[in-house]
Amino acid sequence: MKPLIRFCLVASLALVAGCQTGSVDSSLSQADSTKTRQQKDAVMRGIHLMLGSDWQAAALQEQLARLAAAGVNTLILETDYDFAFKSHPELSSPGCVTPARAHELAAEARRLGIRLIPQINCLGHQSWSKTTLALLKNHPEFDETPGQYPNNTNIYCRSWCPQNPDVNKVVFALVDELVNAFEADAFHVGMDEVFLIASEHCPRCRGGDPAKLFAQAVNDLHHHIVTERKWEMFMWADRLLDAKTMGYGEWESARNGTAGAVDLIPKDIVLCDWHYELRTNYPSVPFLVGKGFRVWPSGWKSLPAARALSEFSRQQQSKGVVGYLCTTWGAVRIPSLAEWPPLLEPMKEWSMTPLPPRPL
Ligand SMILES: [Zn+2]
Numbered sequence: 001m002k003p004l005i006r007f008c009l010v011a012s013l014a015l016v017a018g019c020q021t022g023s024v025d026s027s028l029s030q031a032d033s034t035k036t037r038q039q040k041d042a043v044m045r046g047i048h049l050m051l052g053s054d055w056q057a058a059a060l061q062e063q064l065a066r067l068a069a070a071g072v073n074t075l076i077l078e079t080d081y082d083f084a085f086k087s088h089p090e091l092s093s094p095g096c097v098t099p100a101r102a103h104e105l106a107a108e109a110r111r112l113g114i115r116l117i118p119q120i121n122c123l124g125h126q127s128w129s130k131t132t133l134a135l136l137k138n139h140p141e142f143d144e145t146p147g148q149y150p151n152n153t154n155i156y157c158r159s160w161c162p163q164n165p166d167v168n169k170v171v172f173a174l175v176d177e178l179v180n181a182f183e184a185d186a187f188h189v190g191m192d193e194v195f196l197i198a199s200e201h202c203p204r205c206r207g208g209d210p211a212k213l214f215a216q217a218v219n220d221l222h223h224h225i226v227t228e229r230k231w232e233m234f235m236w237a238d239r240l241l242d243a244k245t246m247g248y249g250e251w252e253s254a255r256n257g258t259a260g261a262v263d264l265i266p267k268d269i270v271l272c273d274w275h276y277e278l279r280t281n282y283p284s285v286p287f288l289v290g291k292g293f294r295v296w297p298s299g300w301k302s303l304p305a306a307r308a309l310s311e312f313s314r315q316q317q318s319k320g321v322v323g324y325l326c327t328t329w330g331a332v333r334i335p336s337l338a339e340w341p342p343l344l345e346p347m348k349e350w351s352m353t354p355l356p357p358r359p360l
Pocket of ligand 1: 161163
């Protein structure tokens with residue numbers, strides 16, 4: 001349940017500045033990784049932001065010191081295709097984030113002890129409303145439902161086909177460029193709200209098991225990001241949760257057969273378990289910890305809901321709960337981030353040690 005503003009915001013801000021190509025210096029990411037590795041064991045106090053332009057990146061850079069002072073030590077930066085890719089310039093858009101600006105942002109973040117983790121939403125979320133995003137627009141052959149749903153009517157978002165033999169080659173090149181540009185040692189693959197999977201319209205996936213197909217996509221990305229590159233991998237958790245047993249809705253958990261993938265993927269992936277509504281408990285947090293994953297509870301703009309998720313997660317008193325991630329989805333402007341209550345309160349809580357006593 002993410003707002004329409006998600007795409008519109010990025011698309012509009014992407015028009016502000018000209019898109020240019022800069023150099024990518026992979027040695028910087030390696031040097032920086034030493035510091036960020038030291039941060040891995042610390043409590044993660046993060047923000048998820050859509051970052052679609054150099055203009056936004058500059059605005060964010062101006063706020064980094066204030067965010068650090070508020071306790072923030074990690075930023076998930078979702079550029080999707082709004083980056084000046086050298087490997088696939090056809091996917092970039094005017095005004096997108098440039099490598100030069102990404103390096104500037106990374107340098108300031110490093111100085112302040114903030115870890116940057118770039119993101120492309122993989123597999124699902126390949127369209128928004130009537131707009132098909134750059135990957136499937138330029139490579140319609142990767143579409144899970146090729147030629148179907150004109151103008152994206154009657155669907156939520158398009159997906160790419162996890163069994164297309166060529167899609168990963170393109171995606172892995174984008175991942176590598178983003179990690180290098182942001183001098184990172186981790187990547188967030190998104191993968192939330194995938195509804196189109198094992199489609200009858202896909203000759204490869206028709207009749208397949210959605211859980212196995214979803215796990216295949218996760219495992220392919222993990223092989224590149226973790227096994228080959230030795231980076232850390234983050235993803236949204238909703239497709240790994242069975243709506244019937246969790247009691248969540250079909251957005252923050254799955255009713256489309258993907259939940260079995262939870263037992264088919266590596267345990268070293270950090271799962272961002274997002275829940276934006278007020279509840280008395282959030283059973284997915286102990287469930288995923290019990291499966292052996294590290295879990296990063298993720299809230300949004302409702303202060304009572306953010307407070308409830310944060311407190312419930314802290315009460316688990318588990319090393320498997322790595323901290324708190326505040327998503328934004330256009331609900332707050334970057335210059336106002338450092339004063340935003342749904343961010344400030346959880347950051348303050350997770351800055352405190354030791355954890356509060358578990359209620360009897
Ligand atoms: Zn397919």
